[in-house]
Amino acid sequence: MDKPKSIGATIKRLPGQGLREKRDDLFDRSVNEPAMLMLVGWIVLVMEWLHVFGKVQPNIWLGVLFAAVSTVYAVCKIRVAKREISKYKRGEEGERIVAQAIEQDLVPLGYVAFHDIPLEKDGRRFNIDHLLVGPNGIFAIETKYYTKPAKGSPEVKYDGKQILWNGATYRNRDEIAQTMNNAQSARTLISELTGMNVFVHPVLCAVGWCAKSSDLYGNPVLLTMEKTLKGTIPKVAAKQELSVEDRNRIIAALRRSAQ
Numbered sequence: 001m002d003k004p005k006s007i008g009a010t011i012k013r014l015p016g017q018g019l020r021e022k023r024d025d026l027f028d029r030s031v032n033e034p035a036m037l038m039l040v041g042w043i044v045l046v047m048e049w050l051h052v053f054g055k056v057q058p059n060i061w062l063g064v065l066f067a068a069v070s071t072v073y074a075v076c077k078i079r080v081a082k083r084e085i086s087k088y089k090r091g092e093e094g095e096r097i098v099a100q101a102i103e104q105d106l107v108p109l110g111y112v113a114f115h116d117i118p119l120e121k122d123g124r125r126f127n128i129d130h131l132l133v134g135p136n137g138i139f140a141i142e143t144k145y146y147t148k149p150a151k152g153s154p155e156v157k158y159d160g161k162q163i164l165w166n167g168a169t170y171r172n173r174d175e176i177a178q179t180m181n182n183a184q185s186a187r188t189l190i191s192e193l194t195g196m197n198v199f200v201h202p203v204l205c206a207v208g209w210c211a212k213s214s215d216l217y218g219n220p221v222l223l224t225m226e227k228t229l230k231g232t233i234p235k236v237a238a239k240q241e242l243s244v245e246d247r248n249r250i251i252a253a254l255r256r257s258a259q
Contacts, residue, residue, distance in 0.1 A: 010189070011218070014208075020109060026212055028117055028223065034240045040163075042067050042070075042071075045064060045067040046063060053088070069111065072149060089251070090119050090145055090147070091143075091145060092144025093145060094144065094207045095115070095116065095129050095130075095143050095145075095206050096142045096206050097143075097145070097226050098129065098130060098141065098207060098226050098229070099113070099115050099130065099176040101226040101227070101229050101230075102130060102132065102229065103206045105229055105230035106132065106134070106229060106233060106234075109134070109135075109230075109234060110135050111132045111133065111135075111233070112133045112134070112247075112251050113131070114130070114131040114132075114133075114217055114254055115130055115131075116128075116129065116130075117128070117131055117186075117189075119185055119189065121185060126182070126185075128182050128185065129141055129142055129143045129182075130139050130143070131205075131254075132233070133250055133251050134233070134234075134236065134247075135234075135247075136233075136236055136237070136238040137199065137200075137201055137205050137236065137238045137239060137240070137242065138186070138187075138190070138198055138199070138200045138201065138242075138250070139200065139201045139233060139236075140179075140182050140183040140185075140186040140200050140201070140202055140203065141203040141204075141205055142175065142178060142179040142182055142202075142203065143202050143205050143207060144170075144175060144204065144205070145207040145208065146165060146170055146206075146209070147183065148208060148209070149166055152166065153210060154166065154208065154209045154210060155209065155210045155212065156206045156209045156210070156211050156212070156223070157212045157213075157218060158176070158204075158211075158212070158213045158219060158221070159190050159213075159219075160214055160215060160218075160219040160220065161176075162176070163175055163176055163204070163223070164208070175204055176204070176220070176221050178221060179202045179204045179221050180202045181204070182202065183201065183202035184200070185198040186200045187199065187200040190250055190253070190254075192251075193253040193254065193256075193257055194249055194253045196249070196250065197230055198240065198241050198250070199239040201222060201236055201239070202222070203221065203222045203224060204222070204224070205224055205225065205226055206221050206223065206224075206225055207225070207226050208225075208226075209225065210225070211224055211225045211228070212225045216232070217237065222236060231248065
C-alpha cells in the first residue's frame, strides 16, 4: 500500500478549493462539451433550412435528427452535471464556514490552520479539509455539510461506532472511517516532512446539525459543530506532549512544502 503523498503546493490553499476545482472540471466536461454538441446540431439544422429556402436539394430530416439527438444528449448530461455541481458547491460552502470559525475562534487561541490539503494514496486523490497545529496537539478536521431534513430538527448522533443522521446513515457513507483515515494520512504526511511520529486527533464537524456524542472526548472521533469548535478543540486532552519547538518545526515544514 502506498503512503499518502502531497500533490504540488499543498498547504497555501483556500478552504474548499479542491471541491471548487472538481466542480469547475465537471462543468467543463459535462456542460460545455454537450452544449457545444447541441450547438453543432442546431447549426446543421439551420444549414438544411437554408438549403430549402435556397432551393438547393435539401436533406432536412438529417438536420432534424442530428439536432434532436444532440439536444437530448446535452440536456441529460447537463441535468446530471447540475446535481453534481450543486453537491460540490455545498461542500465548498461547508468548508468555508468551518474555516471561518477556525480563523475567528481558534487561531486567536494559538492554533495554526492549514486548509484543503490534497493528498494521494493508492492512486486515489483526496483532501484533508482542515489541519490544526495547537497547544494541545494536531487535529485533522473533516467537514460534512449535508442537506437538512424538510421537517424536524437536524440531529446527528455518534455512539463511538456508528454515526446516524436523523436516525439513519447518509447514503451508506462511513464518515467515521473517512475521518480516521484522513487523520492517519495527516500523521504520515507530517512524518515524511519532519521525521516526527505524532498523533493526529480525528475530528468530524457537522455543519448546521445538532451533534450529540455518547462520549464526547472518549470516542475514537470527536464529533462537533462549527459553532462548538471553540468549546471542544481546546478541551481535548493531548495524546503526547509537543513542545513549542516541536510545533514550530511541524508548522514550518508544512509551510515549506507549499513552496
